Amino acid sequence: MSEPLKSEIAREAEALGFDVVRFTSADAADGAGAALHAFLAEGRHGDMGWLAATADRREAPLALWPEARSVILLGLNYGPDGDPLSILGERSRGAISVYAQRADYHDVFKAKLKTLARLVQTLAEAEVKVFVDTAPVMEKPLAAKAGVGWQGKHTNLVSRDFGSWLFIGSIFTTAELPADAPEEDHCGGCSRCLDICPTRAFTAPYRIDARRCISYLTIEHKGHIAPEFREAMGNRIFGCDDCLAVCPWNKFAHAARKTTLSVREETNNPPLAELLSLDDAAFRARFRGTPVKRTGRDRFMRNVLIAAGNSGDVTLMPQIEGLLDDASPLVRAMAVWALSRLAPQRLRALRPFLAPAEADPAVRGEWLEAAA
Template sequence: MAGRRAGVADLRGPGFLNPPVRLSPSDLKAALQREAHALGFDAIGFTTPDATSEAGKHFLEFIASGGHGDMDWLAASPERRVDPRGLWPDVRSVIMLGVNYGPDDDPLDILARRSRGAISVYAQGDDYHDLIKKRLKSLARWLVAITGDEVKVFVDTAAVMEKPLAQAAHLGWQGKHTNLVSREFGSWLFLGAIYTTLELPRDAAELDHCGSCRACLDICPTAAFPAPYKLDARRCISYLTIENKGPIPREFRKAIGNRIYGCDDCLAVCPWNKFAQAGREQKLAARDALRAPALAELTRLDDAAFRALFTKSPVKRIGRDRFLRNVLIAIGNSGEASLAGEARRLLDDASPLVRGAAVWALSQLIARDAFAALASRADGEPDVTVQQEWRAAAAS
C-alpha cells in the first residue's frame, strides 16, 4: 500500500481476518490504541516529526554547555536527535508509548537503611529496553500487517528525543526535573517510539502542570538542577553512579549516601505520583534480591557472581568494578564500623577503581590513627589514582 493511505484491516478480528476493510486514519488510530493496551502499554499518543523543534534548541544548548559530561553519545550527530527526520527522512508520524513502572512503596525509605544499597526503581527488574522493545515490535508487526507501511522502533537506544516527543503526543510533560510527568502515572513511565511512514491524526501536546512546585529541585542531594527544567548531568547521582567511568568526585561522595545505582529522589517526591496507582496491573516486577541488597554481601561479588546476580538487569552494563566502586562509597557513608573489614579486604582488589573507593570507605569508618597505620600501603600502590586517594584521605 502507499505510505500515506489509510490502513487496511479486518474488523472481525485484531487486524488479520478476511475480508479486509479499509480503515480511516481516525479508525486506524483507535485500533492502534486498543492493540497497544492489549500488549501491555499503559499510554499511547500520536505526533508528527516536526513537533520537537523548540526542544531541539534546548538540547543543543545543553550539549554546548557541557552538561552532558562524558556521555559523548549524546553529542554525536545531534542533527539526528533534534528532528526525527534526521534519523529517518521518510517518517510521517511518531507513535509514543508508555509503560508504568510505579513502585509498591516509597523508594526513599531505603535511604535510612544505611547498611543496604538503594538501586533505582527502574533497575530492580529485568532490563526495560528488552521488555519494552518486544512489545513495540509486536505492535509494529501488527501495524505493518494491516497497512504495509514502513516502521522503525526505538527504546532509548537511538538518537530519539523521547520526552519531548511524548509531551507532543500528550503522554505527559517534561517536569522541572527534566523527566516526563504524567497526570495518570506520575514520574514513572518507560517510553518507547514507533516511527512510521503513515500519516495519522496527531494529539494535542500536553500542557505543563508543575505550577509553582519545586519539590524535585529542592530534594536533589547534589544540586544537579541549576534552574528549573535544566539538568547538569555531571552533578546527577544517576550519572555519577552509572555513566561516570572513573572515581566518584570527592565533593559528591557524602551526598550519594547508600545509592549504589541511580537515584530516584526527584522522581519519588513528585506530587503527581499519587495517581500512579492507575496502572499498577501493568507495572514491571522488581526482583526481591534487588530491592534492598546488603552492602556486605555485594562486596563479595566477583565478576561471575556479579553477572549472575544482575542477569537481564540494566545494572549489568556498568560492570562489576564500577558497581563495587558505588557499593564502597555507600559503605563509607554507612557509619557501620562492622563494614570496615569489607572495605579493608578490597584494598587488595585487582581493580584500581575498586581499590581507590576502598581507601575512601575505610577512611570514613575507622579511627584516624588506625587509618594512618595503613598508609604505608600507598608506597607499593602502582596506580596513580589510588595513590591520590591515599594522600587525600590521609590529609582530610
C-alpha cells in the first residue's frame, strides 16, 4: 500500500474542488447489510422498490464489484447561507430542501468524480468505477467507515467540519490504498433531530420509517399522500430539512462557496402563486437541471396544492379552482382538499357540477370527505 500515492490523490481531489477526501477498504461497513435487510423486511422503504431490487448488490461494495480493494469517499459542501427553517413561517411560499435549490448534484458531482477517477487510474495503474447516489452503494455507512462523519440518530451523515451539509460520492478502485480511521458517533444524549420531525418518522434513534418522512412523501411517493400527513407538511413542497437543520454540529458548518452549487432563483422557495400555474412544459422549463424535475409535474403539483391548502392564503383560490378538472387525479384530489381548507362553502357550491363526473376513486373520496 502506498501512502505517497494516497497523498497525491488527496491533493488532486482538493485541486478539483472537493471539500472532503477520505479512504477506506472495499469490505462492507459493519452491520450495514443487516440494517438494510431489516429496513426492507419491515416495509419501511415504501414505494422505493429499487432498494429491494438492488439489496444484494447494495449491502457490500464487493457484492457490487468483487475486484475492488479500496473506496475513495469524496464530499462537496452545500451548506446554506441562512437558517433553512425560516421559510416555514412564510406559508405563501413553497419550501424546497436546501440540496434541491441548486443544480442537480448528480451532474455536478459526477463530472468531478470522473476527472479524479481518470487521475487515480493513471497514478495507481488500477481500474476504477465512479458512483453517485443512484448506484446501489450504501454511501453513508462507507463514509462513516472512512471517517467523513458518522450516521446520526436521524440516519443521515453528520460531519464535525460541515455539519449536515455534504454531498457524498465514491470511487471504487482495484488499487490498495491505506484506509483512514472511522469517525466516532458524537450524537451523545442529543435528540433534537428526532424531536423536531413533523410526522414522527423516527421510530427510535437511528431508525426511520420512510413512509412517514416528508422527504419521501414529497419526492419518492408516487400516489396520494395520506390525510394524516398533509397538515404536518406545512409548506414543504420538495423535501424536508428539519432534522438536518437542528443538528448542533451545524455550528461548524459554512455556506457553500462553489458557484456550481449556488442557489437558483427558480428553486429559491418560490411563491405558491407562481407554481400553481405550471403546466407540464412550464414545469420542465422552470426546473430543468435541478433535482425537482425528477418528481414530474403532477407529483410536484400535488405537493404545492397541499402547501396551498395549509397556507391560509385565500388569494390562491382561483388557481386552485382551476385545477379541479386537471388531467391528473393526483392534482384533482389535492385541489379538492386545498379548496376545502381555504373555502369550504365555495367547494360545496362547485360539487354538483364537478363531483358527479369524477371517475377516480381517490378523487371521489376527497369530494365526499370535503362534503362531510
